[in-house]
Structures are given as structure tokens and as C-alpha cells.
Amino acid sequence: MKKILFSLLIIFSSFAFSQDYEAGIDYVVLDKPVKTTTGNKIEVRELFWYYCLHCYNFEPLMNEWFKTKLSNVEFVRQPAIFSKRWLNGAIFYFVLEELNLVEKLHEVLFDTIHTKNKRFNSKESFISWVTSFGVDKTKIEKAFDSFSVKIKVNKSKLNTLKYKVTGVPVMVINGKYLIDATHAGSHTNMLKVVDFLIKKESKLE
Numbered sequence: 001m002k003k004i005l006f007s008l009l010i011i012f013s014s015f016a017f018s019q020d021y022e023a024g025i026d027y028v029v030l031d032k033p034v035k036t037t038t039g040n041k042i043e044v045r046e047l048f049w050y051y052c053l054h055c056y057n058f059e060p061l062m063n064e065w066f067k068t069k070l071s072n073v074e075f076v077r078q079p080a081i082f083s084k085r086w087l088n089g090a091i092f093y094f095v096l097e098e099l100n101l102v103e104k105l106h107e108v109l110f111d112t113i114h115t116k117n118k119r120f121n122s123k124e125s126f127i128s129w130v131t132s133f134g135v136d137k138t139k140i141e142k143a144f145d146s147f148s149v150k151i152k153v154n155k156s157k158l159n160t161l162k163y164k165v166t167g168v169p170v171m172v173i174n175g176k177y178l179i180d181a182t183h184a185g186s187h188t189n190m191l192k193v194v195d196f197l198i199k200k201e202s203k204l205e
Contacts, residue, residue, distance in 0.1 A: 021196045026189075027179045034162045034175040038074040042201050044194060045172040047080040047165055050089040056114045058169045058187045059107060065191045073198055077102075080168050081157045091144070092126055094152045098143040099135065173197040 023029045036043040046062065048055040066075060079090035092109065096102045112118045112129070120126045127140045143149060163172055171179040171190060177197050184190040 019192070019196070021193050023177075026183055026185075027177050027193050027197065028183060030163065030172075030176055030178060032162075034159065034172070036175045037076065041072055041074040042070075042198055043076055043172075043174050044069075044073055044198065045076040045078055045175075047078050047160065047163065047168050047170040047172065049080055049086055049168050050092060050109060050113055052168050053114060054167075054181070054187075055169045056110050058190075059110055061187055061191060063107075065194070070198065070202075072202060077106075078159060079156055080160045080165060080170070081153070082160060087153070088120065088126075090153050090156050091149065092120065094149045094156075095126075095130075095140065095143045097152075098146055098149055099130075099139060101130070101133075101135070105130070105133065174201050176201075 021027060048058075069075060077093070079086075079093045081087060081090050093102070093106075096105055096109070113120070118125075118129070120129065123144060127137060127144070130140050131137050163170070163178060165178065165180070167180065169180070169187070169190075171194050173179070173194060174197075179190050179193045179197070181187055181190055184193045
């Protein structure tokens with residue numbers, strides 16, 4: 001009898017910790033998949049906005065998740081653009097990307113906005129902030145006016161519509177599955193669902 005009970009306990013434990021997530025409840029299946037940009041790798045895309053407090057709070061969790069990212073996964077950040085009000089946040093990100101400063105200043109910009117209440121209401125205020133890190137002002141101005149930044153901003157506008165998101169932060173897996181805190185239940189659970197869907201997509205490869 002003890003052996004039977006022990007076996008049942010093992011089976012129950014395995015079931016309890018092998019969490020499955022359900023489409024329509026824990027995540028959303030997009031009606032029309034959006035083309036990915038990561039080739040053969042599984043694309044994990046984060047939609048965010050620098051002025052979003054939820055995105056700011058989600059960032060440390062994302063950083064921890066990134067440390068355990070599988071080799072067949074490529075992470076892509078995309079600033080969401082719902083309206084003109086969201087435009088500056090996207091421009092700031094793509095300017096940093098153009099200057100190869102995302103790794104250095106992405107988190108710092110989040111902190112500056114949310115802990116120092118710096119709003120960057122003008123192009124000049126953002127340029128002045130970036131120059132404080134020893135970056136040449138002319139290079140920043142050139143990045144602001146560059147064709148590549150304009151193209152990326154326009155793509156972000158289109159993709160925000162394609163993903164049919166209503167808020168951020170949102171994760172999109174391989175252009176097929178959308179995960180937000182409303183469906184997943186929390187920011188922590190969002191990343192658990194991300195890992196679940198990565199495994200699901202890995203089996204399809």
C-alpha cells in the first residue's frame with residue numbers, strides 16, 4: 001500500500017509541476033500571424049513604452065528571464081505606438097539603437113523617467129540628456145533625423161496595429177501568440193507562459 005501511495009504521490013507531483021497553459025485563457029492566439037524578423041530562431045518580442053509604469057516594473061523580471069534564454073530564441077524589443085502621445089518613447093528607443101546605446105542607456109532611461117520624473121517633453125531635452133553620457137551632440141541629432149529611425153518608427157506603428165494589443169507590456173511569441181498580464185495573471189506568470197510557448201514552438205521546428 002505504501003508503495004502505491006508513494007507512486008501516486010510522484011505522479012501527482014509531476015502533474016502539478018508540469019504546468020500547461022491554455023489558449024484564450026492564459027494567452028491569445030493571433031487571428032493572423034505577423035511575420036517575424038529572426039530567421040530560424042524563435043522570436044520573443046516585447047512591446048513596451050518608456051513612460052509606462054507597468055513596463056518599468058516588468059523590466060527587472062525581463063532581465064532575469066533573459067539570463068536563462070535558450071540558444072534557439074532571439075529577443076526583440078519594440079516600442080508600441082498607439083497614438084501621437086506614444087511617439088516620443090519610440091523615437092527615443094530607436095535613436096539609442098542607432099547610436100548603439102541600448103545596452104548602456106535603455107534601463108537608465110526607464111529609471112530617469114520613473115524615479116527622477118524627467119519627462120523629456122522635447123527633442124532638445126532628450127538630446128541634452130544623452131550628451132551628458134559623453135555622446136557627441138551632432139551624432140545624436142543626426143540619428144534623430146535619420147531615415148532608418150523614421151522607417152523603424154513607421155514599422156512600430158504598423159506592428160502595434162497588427163498585434164492588436166490594447167496595452168503594454170505585451171510579449172509576442174513567433175508572431176503567433178500574445179501574452180499580457182490580464183490573461184497570464186501577473187508579470188511573473190507572463191514569463192512562465194513565454195517559456196511554455198517557446199517549448200511549444202521548439203517542438204514544431
